[in-house]
Amino acid sequence: MSSTPSTCPTRRRPVQLQESGEIPAVEYLTIPDLLVHWPWSRKINPLYEEVTVESDASLRTFKPFTPESHHSFDKCDLGRLSAMIISAAPRDHLRVCCDLNNINFLIDEYTDVESASMARCMVDICIDATIHPDEARPEREVVLGEILRQYDQGTSSTLEHMLTQQAKVGTSQGLKHLRETFLEYLRAVGQTAKARDQGGILDVNAFLSIRLDDAGVRPLCVMGELLLSIPDNVFYYPLVTQLQYCISELVVIDNDILSYSREHASGLVNFNYITVVMHEHALDRDGAIRWLVNRIATLEDQCLRLLRRLDGLGIGPAQGGELEEYYAHLGQVRRACYDWSFECQRYFGVRGPEFERTRRVPIIPRQKRDKQLTQEKVDVMLIEEAYKRLLGPANGAL
Numbered sequence: 455m456s457s458t459p460s461t462c463p464t465r466r467r468p469v470q471l472q473e474s475g476e477i478p479a480v481e482y483l484t485i486p487d488l489l490v491h492w493p494w495s496r497k498i499n500p501l502y503e504e505v506t507v508e509s510d511a512s513l514r515t516f517k518p519f520t521p522e523s524h525h526s527f528d529k530c531d532l533g534r535l536s537a538m539i540i541s542a543a544p545r546d547h548l549r550v551c552c553d554l555n556n557i558n559f560l561i562d563e564y565t566d567v568e569s570a571s572m573a574r575c576m577v578d579i580c581i582d583a584t585i586h587p588d589e590a591r592p593e594r595e596v597v598l599g600e601i602l603r604q605y606d607q608g609t610s611s612t613l614e615h616m617l618t619q620q621a622k623v624g625t626s627q628g629l630k631h632l633r634e635t636f637l638e639y640l641r642a643v644g645q646t647a648k649a650r651d652q653g654g655i656l657d658v659n660a661f662l663s664i665r666l667d668d669a670g671v672r673p674l675c676v677m678g679e680l681l682l683s684i685p686d687n688v689f690y691y692p693l694v695t696q697l698q699y700c701i702s703e704l705v706v707i708d709n710d711i712l713s714y715s716r717e718h719a720s721g722l723v724n725f726n727y728i729t730v731v732m733h734e735h736a737l738d739r740d741g742a743i744r745w746l747v748n749r750i751a752t753l754e755d756q757c758l759r760l761l762r763r764l765d766g767l768g769i770g771p772a773q774g775g776e777l778e779e780y781y782a783h784l785g786q787v788r789r790a791c792y793d794w795s796f797e798c799q800r801y802f803g804v805r806g807p808e809f810e811r812t813r814r815v816p817i818i819p820r821q822k823r824d825k826q827l828t829q830e831k832v833d834v835m836l837i838e839e840a841y842k843r844l845l846g847p848a849n850g851a852l
Contacts, residue, residue, distance in 0.1 A: 480844060481817040483715065483739060485809070486747055488708050491754060494782075494789040497541035498534070501548055506533025509552035516597050518560055523834035527563070529799035532556050538790035540677050540783070550624065551677045553605055554632075558639070558670045563832055564598060565643055566722060567825050573647030577640050584637060596829055628680035631689055635672040642667035646725060655724050655733040662703065665727070669709065671702040671787065678783025682776040694777075697760045701784045704753050705791050707746050712795040712815075715802075719818035719840055757785075803838025816844055 499505075510528065519527055536551035543551070561580065565573040576596055583591060583602035591599040624632070645664045649656060656664075666672075675698055679689070688694065710717075710727035717723045731742040761781060796806040802815070809815050818840045827833045 483711075483815045483817055484743070485711060485813050485815055486743065487813075488711065488747070488750060489789065489792050491751075492785070492789060494785040496789060496793045497538065497786065499537035499541045499543060499548055501543075501545055502533055502537035505545060505548045505552055506531075506537070509533060509536075509549055509556060512553065513556045513560070513601075516601050518597050518601070518830060519563075519834060520831060523563075523832060526834040526836040527559070529803075529836065529838075530559055531794070531798040531800075532559060534798060535790060535794040536677075538794055539674055539787055541786070543677075543681075547624070547677075547680055550680065551674075554636070554673060554677075557601060557605060558673070560601070561598060561640075561643060563834055564596070564829060565647055566720070567823070567828055567832060568647060570644075570648040570651035572828075574644045577644040577647075580640050581637060584633065584640070624680040625683045627683050627685065627689075628676065631679060631684075632673060632676045635676050638667045639670045639673055650722070650725055653724075655729060657734050658730055661725070661727070661730045662706075665706055665725075666699055666702045669702060669706050671705045671791075672698055674787050674791075675701065675784055678787070679780050682780060684776055684780065688777065693760055693764050697757065697764070697781070697784065700753055700757050700760065701788055704750060704757075704788050707750055707753075708788065708792050709795070711743060711746065712792070713801050715815050715817045716800070716835070716837055719821045719837070720823070720835060721820055799838060801837065803836075803841050805838075805841060816841070818844055 510533065514524065518524075532555040533552045536548060536555050540548060540551055561576070565576055568576065576598055579591075579596060579599040580602045583599045587603050589603075591603055642664050646668045649660075649664060707727055714723065714726060714728055717726050723729050727746060728739060728742045731737060731745050732739065735742070735745060737745060764777070764781070795801055796810040799806070802809050818837075821835065821840055823833055823835070
């Protein structure tokens with residue numbers, strides 16, 4: 455095994471937030487229809503419910519949360535996100551995506567409350583477990599290591615099963631690219647924790663240099679390639695890579711607008727595209743959103759221009775067909791992430807359809823959170839409870 459430590463550095467005692475006892479006036483964020491010009495439509499895999507149950511049950515065997523926090527985590531409905539990303543995928547392929555999304559959001563919950571050194575330690579453990587899935591994890595290590603070890607070992611054994619019994623899970627190239635982009639995501643999580651620890655607000659370029667991988671979008675892009683055989687010289691061709699990052703930035707903008715209230719409540723809003731734009735361009739929130747809407751128009755135009763240029767790539771007919779399928783999947787990733795944000799209860803509780811209709815999202819004030827509750831005891835915010843405290847029951851007037 456590599457030299458990754460089995461124990462992490464000592465935690466600093468967190469500073470507890472003080473409650474003022476005052477009821478703040480409700481502020482609202484106005485959300486434009488961000489996908490009004492996006493040609494991809496909502497789809498969902500018919501295997502969604504049964505595969506979600508299997509994946510969620512598997513995660514529960516590791517006991518990564520308290521019962522209360524796992525209840526909150528379940529409101530993410532990550533199986534729905536997976537089923538909307540790969541709507542035509544067979545069962546085993548969908549299961550891989552469900553497990554990956556559960557792992558990504560679990561890592562976020564664990565590292566969001568940690569110092570940079572603790573988060574870096576967790577990231578190193580995850581990387582080591584991904585690279586060495588056949589090696590046992592140390593005792594008393596954070597549970598992320600064993601979860602990642604079994605996940606990566608599972609994709610490897612599934613690949614072996616596919617080669618011997620034609621089970622449709624992934625090709626060698628697809629699984630290779632999944633592992634590579636997932637490792638990039640993990641490294642970016644460590645960079646995010648470092649930026650958060652240092653305080654302040656990054657400029658746009660510095661923010662994007664981390665956020666485009668920290669968002670975990672590129673592994674989701676690879677989910678559409680998992681059953682294909684796109685060679686490295688095509689997958690990493692500069693125009694193809696530009697298209698991947700173009701889609702990633704679009705998803706980041708959508709997510710950072712839709713998740714703004716939750717991040718504001720969690721105290722994580724400084725690492726949000728809205729805040730970064732406000733700071734760099736001296737804008738208020740509405741002005742920052744207008745700036746981002748203009749950025750969306752630029753990126754959407756760039757995507758279409760890249761697709762036209764990629765149509766002229768000198769590649770064989772088989773690869774051309776696979777690339778066409780892959781490009782269509784990239785557009786579906788954005789549509790899926792956007793629609794899921796309103797349909798799940800992670801960002802808006804039960805009020806997602808209402809907020810999607812009114813386009814007005816109340817901004818939840820900073821919530822008191824016990825940061826001494828970490829790892830398996832981490833407190834996963836139940837956003838509906840925060841909205842109830844702010845607005846009253848969901849069936850009441852806003």
